[in-house]
Amino acid sequence: xxxxxxxxxxxxxxxxxxxxxxxxxxxxxxxxxxxxxxxxxxxxxxxxxxxxxxxxxxxxxxxxxxxxxxxxxxxxxxxxxxxxxxxxxxxxxxxxxxxxxxxxxxxxxxxxxxxxxxxxxxxxxxxxxxxxxxxxxxxxxxxxxxxxxxxxxxxxxxxxxxxxxxxxxxxxxxxxxxxxxxxxxxxxxxxxxxxxxxxxxxxxxxxxxxxxxxxxxxxxxxxxxxxxxxxxxxxxxxxxxxxxxxxxxxxxxxxxxxxxxxxxxxxxxxxxxxxxxxxxxxxxxxxxxxxxxxxxxxxxxxxxxxxxxxxxxxxxxxxxxxxxxxxxxxxxxxxxxxxxxxxxxxxxxxxxxxxxxxxxxxxxxxxxxxxxxxxxxxxxxxxxxxxxxxxxxxxxxxxxxxxxxxxxxxxxxxxxxxxxxxxxxxxxxxxxxxxxxxxxxxxxxxxxxxxxxxxxxxxxxxxxxxxxxxxxxxxxxxxxxxxxxxxxxxxxxxxxxxxxxxxxxxxxxxxxxxxxxxxxxxxxxxxxxxxxxxxxxxxxxxxxxxxxxxxxxxxxxxxxxxxxxxxxxxxxxxxxxxxxxxxxxxxxxxxxxxxxxxxxxxxxxxxxxxxxxxxxxxxxxxxxxxxxxxxxxxxxxxxxxxxxxxxxxxxxxxxxxxxxxxxxxxxxxxxxxxxxxxxxxxxxxxxxxxxxxxxxxxxxxxxxxxxxxxxxxxxxxxxxxxxxxxxxxxxxxxxxxxxxxxxxxxxxxxxxxxxxx
Numbered sequence: 001x002x003x004x005x006x007x008x009x010x011x012x013x014x015x016x017x018x019x020x021x022x023x024x025x026x027x028x029x030x031x032x033x034x035x036x037x038x039x040x041x042x043x044x045x046x047x048x049x050x051x052x053x054x055x056x057x058x059x060x061x062x063x064x065x066x067x068x069x070x071x072x073x074x075x076x077x078x079x080x081x082x083x084x085x086x087x088x089x090x091x092x093x094x095x096x097x098x099x100x101x102x103x104x105x106x107x108x109x110x111x112x113x114x115x116x117x118x119x120x121x122x123x124x125x126x127x128x129x130x131x132x133x134x135x136x137x138x139x140x141x142x143x144x145x146x147x148x149x150x151x152x153x154x155x156x157x158x159x160x161x162x163x164x165x166x167x168x169x170x171x172x173x174x175x176x177x178x179x180x181x182x183x184x185x186x187x188x189x190x191x192x193x194x195x196x197x198x199x200x201x202x203x204x205x206x207x208x209x210x211x212x213x214x215x216x217x218x219x220x221x222x223x224x225x226x227x228x229x230x231x232x233x234x235x236x237x238x239x240x241x242x243x244x245x246x247x248x249x250x251x252x253x254x255x256x257x258x259x260x261x262x263x264x265x266x267x268x269x270x271x272x273x274x275x276x277x278x279x280x281x282x283x284x285x286x287x288x289x290x291x292x293x294x295x296x297x298x299x300x301x302x303x304x305x306x307x308x309x310x311x312x313x314x315x316x317x318x319x320x321x322x323x324x325x326x327x328x329x330x331x332x333x334x335x336x337x338x339x340x341x342x343x344x345x346x347x348x349x350x351x352x353x354x355x356x357x358x359x360x361x362x363x364x365x366x367x368x369x370x371x372x373x374x375x376x377x378x379x380x381x382x383x384x385x386x387x388x389x390x391x392x393x394x395x396x397x398x399x400x401x402x403x404x405x406x407x408x409x410x411x412x413x414x415x416x417x418x419x420x421x422x423x424x425x426x427x428x429x430x431x432x433x434x435x436x437x438x439x440x441x442x443x444x445x446x447x448x449x450x451x452x453x454x455x456x457x458x459x460x461x462x463x464x465x466x467x468x469x470x471x472x473x474x475x476x477x478x479x480x481x482x483x484x485x486x487x488x489x490x491x492x493x494x495x496x497x498x499x500x501x502x503x504x505x506x507x508x509x510x511x512x513x514x515x516x517x518x519x520x521x522x523x524x525x526x527x528x529x530x531x532x533x534x535x536x537x538x539x540x541x542x543x544x545x546x547x548x549x550x551x552x553x554x555x556x557x558x559x560x561x562x563x564x565x566x567x568x569x570x571x572x573x574x575x576x577x578x579x580x581x582x583x584x585x586x587x588x589x590x591x592x593x594x595x596x597x598x599x600x601x602x603x604x605x606x607x608x609x610x611x612x613x614x615x616x617x618x619x620x621x622x623x624x625x626x627x628x629x630x631x632x633x634x635x636x637x638x639x640x641x642x643x644x645x646x647x648x649x650x651x652x653x654x655x656x657x658x659x660x661x662x663x664x665x666x667x668x669x670x671x672x673x674x675x676x677x678x679x680x681x682x683x684x685x686x687x688x689x690x691x692x693x694x695x696x697x698x699x700x701x702x703x704x705x706x707x708x709x710x711x712x713x714x715x716x717x718x719x720x721x722x723x724x725x726x727x728x729x730x731x732x733x734x735x736x737x738x739x740x741x742x743x744x745x746x747x748x749x750x751x752x753x754x755x756x757x
Contacts, residue, residue: 023087027060028103032143044199062102067525077130143164155513201225212246283365286370290334294332295330396599407427418444418447434459434470454482468727480498495521499521552573568602572587603629603635628662636666658693668740687735698715723744
């Protein structure tokens with residue numbers, strides 16, 4: 001994949017941004033290659049760059065490469081953008097939907113469709129979600145490479161034959177979808193090194209008159225293709241355009257843009273005619289903060305030792321962004337891409353060239369950019385976040401203390417920036433500060449941060465948090481409304497959250513089908529949470545949707561993307577023989593990998609395997625360690641199982657109060673069956689042991705109490721004060737009530753991670 005800046009650098013300030021995603025798939029691994037798809041895409045990319053588009057292009061792109069390109073487009077699309085999508089390669093129709101085929105496509109199973117292909121209408125919906133105008137051009141209707149295949153595409157697993165050509169579908173408002181041939185028909189490839197008739201006709205028509213309206217362009221293209229193929233191929237378009245669109249800007253806009261490139265500007269937008277210094281340095285270094293767009297005017301003027309920026313012309317583009325000289329200043333906009341923050345340096349570099357006018361001469365100057373990435377972006381940036389700068393950590397990768405400090409500082413320095421408010425909320429959630437996290441997410445929503453809609457909604461709908469102690473309202477309907485706003489803006493996390501709700505809780509087949517569609521749509525963008533949810537859905541025994549082979553396809557895709565839940569779920573598959581004979585060693589390795597990555601249930605699962613004698617060389621002591629780790633992550637069964645072992649002295653010495661502490665903690669976690677088992681385990685013990693457990697737990701939380709098995713006035717005052725601080729009522733004058741209150745205080749102080757469940 002390559003991401004290249006547009007060749008035209010300066011644009012009129014009132015014009016929307018212009019972005020294109022171009023894919024040319026020619027060399028396929030398991031099916032017939034195409035003759036000119038790559039050549040077609042390259043020529044189309046070159047044309048768009050010449051016309052001022054920022055182009056994200058990929059050639060011979062596999063499935064994960066598709067995800068990368070689409071994720072990059074999510075990051076870089078701005079409100080009001082003009083967006084063009086071009087695809088040349090294999091494409092087929094299955095049922096009433098159209099699919100684009102990555103180069104590694106392999107339909108080995110009837111259930112491979114969602115993890116091996118890309119759905120065209122979803123691509124169009126995604127790219128048009130935040131743009132002003134969207135144009136999709138598909139030069140893909142060659143022969144069907146899978147003529148004998150039937151594949152499942154819907155929730156009910158009904159099978160459809162693959163067909164050549166594409167089918168008609170509803171396009172979003174203010175968009176145009178253009179196909180190289182009419183629905184159900186086949187298009188022609190170019191001969192030798194020539195372009196296809198369709199691509200050649202488009203490039204020729206646009207190059208001849210780039211400012212012509214697009215509908216007129218495609219009328220000419222249709223006529224040209226019809227003539228050159230002797231009536232065998234007739235291009236077809238579906239349009240909902242309500243505003244004009246031209247591939248090229250008008251001559252007036254071009255002149256204005258060119259003029260802006262040579263006018264001295266200040267950040268206030270005023271122009272001056274200043275006598276330049278006789279000499280300028282041949283190279284300057286600007287140290288600036290990395291952001292979605294960076295104002296360079298003041299720093300550049302200072303580096304040139306000028307009070308205001310003199311007349312400049314940009315002569316070469318940066319490698320990783322684009323620069324424009326506008327009436328309101330000089331702007332650098334990085335081309336954003338998703339990068340794991342754990343693997344990223346804090347300083348990024350780029351460079352470009354300018355000429356500075358000085359007494360009638362033009363002096364060349366190289367501008368070096370040293371851009372400091374905000375520590376909050378590195379500490380708590382979120383994956384697939386359309387409002388981020390592209391750096392992310394998964395929930396289990398957040399280093400709590402570092403993230404809190406970095407994001408608190410960022411919010412203080414930039415109080416109106418929704419990105420930092422949201423990322424602070426992520427840090428607070430990881431730290432167990434759920435009330436504060438919810439408030440930060442709400443603030444980010446008011447600041448227009450799209451991903452915060454999902455974060456706020458998950459708090460409102462969650463059953464895994466104590467709404468009383470946190471003060472967070474429970475409002476499922478409000479959550480669904482927030483999810484819908486996120487979906488409209490193209491956020492795959494909102495797609496996942498709403499899809500999960502309706503697949504699990506749908507009242508009828510239509511709601512469950514909607515849930516499946518949303519989850520499958522998010523999975524197509526590489527959202528591993530959705531892959532796991534769908535995988536488990538089809539691997540649930542004793543249901544009408546138990547289709548292990550289908551579920552396995554999703555889980556394998558998740559694990560391939562290094563997701564801890566994909567690891568865990570594949571362990572489940574191996575342990576239960578859902579992929580052939582049981583393989584306990586393989587199951588142990590998958591569970592271990594998941595647990596080491598922070599999976600909440602993985603530790604308890606390992607403990608159970610050890611207790612059953614399924615892990616050679618390990619015994620009760622190792623099992624107890626894993627159970628306790630599971631309890632610390634919020635797994636109630638981890639606490640129940642550990643407590644039972646401590647009562648029997650298995651893996652440790654008998655210690656009744658320590659066992660009761662584990663039961664009490666498990667009693668107040670979200671798993672109802674584990675909570676019931678914990679309540680049963682708390683019964684029948686002496687008042688002294690129960691009191692000692694309460695005192696030990698209070699002391700573990702920092703209270704200064706004597707552990708003597710007698711709850712006196714001093715201990716009760718401490719307990720009542722801590723309960724009030726946690727927004728809990730004081731306990732009854734009863735030993736068991738006191739212990740349970742202490743356990744609730746413990747979870748209020750050290751809550752589990754709802755973002756990990």
